[in-house]
Amino acid sequence: MGEYHELIRNFDKIRDYMRDFYIYGFKSRSDFTRKSARTYDNEKRRIESYMGEYMKWEYTKTGKNLFISMDCARLPLNPLYAAWKSKTFTGNDIMLHFYLLDILGKDSRLSIENLTDLICSRSGQVFDPQTVRNKCKEYADLGIIKAEKQKKALLYSLSDNTFNQLLQSAPGLGEAVKFFQGSVAFGEIGSFIMDNQRLENDRFTFKHYYAAHTLEDGILLDLLSAIRNSCAIEFVNVNESGTRVSTFNGIPVKVFVSAATGRRYLCLYKTKEKRFFNYRLDHIKEVSLKDFCETAGQHQTDLENNLDRVFGVSFGGQNRKEIVCMKLYVNEKTDGFILDRLIREGQGGEVLRLEKNTYLYTKEVFDSNDMSPWIKTFTGRIIQLEGTNQTVINRFYKDIKRMKEMYED
């Protein structure tokens, strides 16, 4: 049985547990069946340590429930970024890190032999030149160190790519990092910069912020790399209950994001089916890049040409052209905000004034199912709902009837 360590080697190990504790928050020890109870205990202990005050617990009939709870609108920084800062390392890693920064920091350009000698004398510990060379190569790959050839020797120095250098060109960059760490993809990278520069976000808060996105950013990075290089991919997809594991392949085209519900999807062109599909990012486990795809650009264009008919993430079934018409009662004196909402959220659907206080919203989409949740947000005002997909229309009326029964006094 392994000893418990606070830090981890593999990010995937913590990704699922953290998501479960955060998104669901009602699972007790017995509900975590993926791995052994001991694994659960270790992951729980780690997450408690990373999350600190945001980790809460309560006793329920099924046992003690641990969960991550936070009001995102009050957070200066996403606490789940901590997961990205938990990578384990060896004693040599941390020693070499600081001695390299120390020794190479004074405009030094040193050969591996000189560098090794200095590290050994200053730290009082013997390092093999090959160990130091490997670390230098690793840091050169990361961009921290540069290696320049002088005659036959490679000379190492610190990269001059510092944040302060960029600040000289653009003094507002520090504030920009504070903002963008909470408002664009890969916010954790902004947080890395802030840690290194000792910046704190004391200016911005974020509403409709979905903290769990950060847990998918490793997958997102692979997907964007494939999109950028026009590569086909193969990936492992696990369904929500974790009971079905499938492998899919195709050409990644775009990432769909819901700003309202906090979901992110990979939009994939599947060559065999000759059509687009969306897959939830949090269900994707592994991505491998395959061959260069010559037609990637064409799929991008095809998708762009069809985006206005995708209301959510569905490209529909057999019937690829559906129309939804919603007639609404809008009191023009008091409910102007409803019209604003129709325009703001209606994704370009046509809004017509039929008569005083009566408006008609019409939209053509691939799949009217996608519109159902949004349509229901107008509950209480829908005079009539019509459309070419009668199943969706019928379900709406049935739902209203069920809700009436549900809330009957």
Add this chain to the structure above:
Amino acid sequence: MKINNHLFSEVYGCYFTVVKRILEQAEGGLTQAEIESMVQADGFYDSAFHLLPKLFSGEWNLMEHRTDGKYYSRLLSNNLTRPMTDLERAWLKALLTDKRIQLFIDPEEAAALKEVLNEIPPLFLPSDFHFYDSAADGDSYEEKRYIDNFRLILKACESQTPLSILYESGKQNRTRRFVIPYKLNYSSRDDKFRLLGVTCQKGGHFKKITLNLTRILTVEPSADTYSENTEINSTKTFPVACAGALTETSANIKSPFPFYQFFRETKCKEPIVLEISKERNGLERCMLQFASWEKQTEYDEAHDCYVCRIYYDGQDETELLVRVLSFGPVVKVLGPTSFLTQIKERVRNQYRLNTWEEP
């Protein structure tokens, strides 16, 4: 140039950050207690237990324990800020393609940054993403007036300078307000910035305020306005700490202004209680949709459903109401009474509108 895709690296790790801060301050020696408190402040909750023995025992050879009982850095430099990685630079380069960057950086500055980051490809592009349900009426980030106002406000947030703001309401009414700016709030769904601040009303009442940036017409430091408005000097209705923070003779705010008086937790007394059925993947949809609010969920074995409590700010009530309605019969509101009454009214109205329409 290929970017190293190592997002998960110890270089960005919490331990490296904590040790860097300790070493940078240990030139003149630090006591064990001082180091412990730094680890407590910047490390994970249990980090002291794992990190300190290695640091104190000399296993990492980064510090030495001298006879005065203090720990000293073995390094010569007291600035251990590492250069940026290519991944960080690629992320910054991506920011330059975002329309909101103009709020922080002038076009000439952006051009200079692009030059410095010339060899680095942006980590992502706006065209990589399709935000399918964000608002169509997002703020106009390219508008000069908007940019100027944003920068003035951002600066005032830092200095806590009171501002005189000419504001146009949704109904086109214009009012001048005295505002002590606190923070800027951004909503990705609405694609809007809002200023959070404290305003003074007639009679010296101070209260928190939220203003849409796009509706702010002009912004000025408030010295003139303040001296003209004698009511603001009235302290009789100030919270005690707030009154102490305002000087009697000028518009200057003594630092720090006690914003906590106004922006502490303002959760409603009773959470919204939802009963979530297992139908149509309701639980998962619900958990994701309400993930950004503080919530608590448990399984109700007797009724084979889930009960979720959402703790919310009163300002969010209408939004939550609409979101709950979007789930239809999959989610049933159990309380609180006022929220339940609103849901019932909407459902009743809808049923009345459609009784003749039943399939």
